Amino acid sequence: MTPRKTLAALLTGAVGVLGGLVLLGAPAAQADTLGTLTPSPATGADISPMSLTTSGSCPEPATHILVSVTGAGFPAEGQNVVGNSEIGIYPVVGSGYEVPLTETMRDYANTAGFKTLEGRYEFTVTCRKAFGTATYGDFKGSIWFTSNTAYQSTAPVQATTTSLTVAPAGSVTQGTSVKLTAKITPSTAPGSVRFLDGTTPYGSPVTVSNGTASLSTTTLAVGAHSLKAQFTPANPANHTGSVSAAVPLTVKVRAPSVTTAPKVTGTAKVGSKVTCAVKFSGATTVRHQWLRDGKVITGATASTRTLDSTDRTHKVSCRPSGVNTGGTTTVTSPAVTVATGPALKVKTAPAISGTAKVGKKLTAKAGTWTPAAQSYTYVWKRAGKAISGATKSTYTAVKADKGHTLTVTVTAKRSGYANGAATTKSVKVT
CATH class of the missing domain: 2.60.40.10 (Immunoglobulins)
Structure with missing residues (x-):
């Protein structure tokens, strides 16, 4: 060299x-x-x-x-x-x-x-x-x-600024289309804008194009809003993030009123159907949302709900909304605690298959249950008394069984429900 x-x-x-x-x-x-x-x-x-x-x-x-x-x-x-x-x-x-x-x-x-x-x-x-x-x-x-x-040898991080305009400005009636427009400087900075209502994100992030990102909405709720635009750079090594100054907006509406407070009716236990009962005055549409421990249950938007194992021991409530052209009124019912569902019921009785003879393997068939079982446990019995350690679906007869009858008690289990149990017919070991 x-x-x-x-x-x-x-x-x-x-x-x-x-x-x-x-x-x-x-x-x-x-x-x-x-x-x-x-x-x-x-x-x-x-x-x-x-x-x-x-x-x-x-x-x-x-x-x-x-x-x-x-x-x-x-x-x-x-x-x-x-x-x-x-x-x-x-x-x-x-x-x-x-x-x-x-x-x-x-x-x-x-x-x-x-x-x-x-x-x-x-x-x-x-x-x-x-x-x-x-x-x-x-x-x-x-x-x-x-x-x-x-x-x-690397490009320095370039500072950005973000500004926000809201149109119409000042105040609107609920249902009016409001356009939020963010402008990013420098306009060449790539990234996305998240619009904020106070500190809460509103809508999905919008990709910046030529220094601009916009979002149109008709769903701003009644009341005063403090709207902002938050820019997140695509490459933080090249550009900084920035947040606009707050822009105030007031949404004015006439919402429906509640005439009968909401409540959950029906038996609050796993497997049962409950109903969200409520009455609004002036509502053209009533929407429903079910809650578990105060949190939204995804997809549970019907007026009724069949309680499942995920609800057991939790507090379930409903949140109906009365809607008209003037706005939306949303209220939440008192919560009810969901109890364990009834015991599983046997549809087809369990049975023992195989040759009941010393040294031969016997198999317990679990049968069928309603609602369907998720798992089973087994207890083999000799002359009505549990055989120590015999807790599998199969059992090989031993000398002590000779001349005695064998049965199996099958316990069917399903999350959220009480266990069901059934015993097979006996077989005599020779």
Whole structure:
């Protein structure tokens, strides 16, 4: 590997000898991008030495490279910072080359005639031959100056601002379409906007397009609202999030009134059907929502509900809503505690199959039950007394069984219901 000092001297010579040739103009054709450049060190100062490592090698028939830089202060077409030089003088790093810059960014700025380094500067390593204008691809990479003297190799986080407009403004009647429009600055910041009513999210996040996100709604509830727009960037490494100032909106309605308070009627136990009983004055539609321990039960929106095992021992209530064109009135019933359902009932009695003879295996069939059992337990009995350890669906008769009768008591179980039990007919062991 060529020592850095010698390599730098070679590059300086290349700039001096070939600079006039390279600076005559840009290559005649636009080259394809072959890969990326990695600046080293990743952070530094305007007077720091720097090198660029390509992500790959130049394709044939390229034998030389040159390096240029663009950005604030430099010519639009770029300024050459490493002259046309042989690829072979550069150390190979991985599948690419390490190309040291011959001077610092401060030196290049002075050459270009400006003093302030700011924003993004893009370097381009162009693959070419020693002579001619044909090029064979570029490697590109950038650094960002966060001050006049400090740079980093990752884009700095850019601050954003969010503003919100509400139309119509001030106050509306419930049911009127209200449009919330958020504007994000800078408009190029990608991300999404979540609209807030106070601190509560309203609707789903909306993707920002050209710096704008909007949501139209007719479902704002009666009362005063404090609406905001919250921007979440797609890449927090590039942009900050931001929240708009609150915009007040009052929704005015005439809602139905309750004439008979809601209550849950029926037997509150697993397997039973209960009804949400309520009366509204002036309602054209009545909607229902069932609650368990004060929380919404997803999908439970009928006026009746058959209680299931998930309700057992919990408090169930209903939340009816009276609706008309003027608005919605929602009330919640007192809760009832759901008891365990009745014991499972046998439909087809359990039975013992197999040969009732010492040394033979017998099998207990569980039978069928209503409602359907989820699991069973078994107790084998000899002459009506439980046999120690005989609690599986199968049992092999032993000498102690000879001359005695065997039965099996099957217990059927289902979550939320009391257990059911039934005993098979007896068989005599020979």
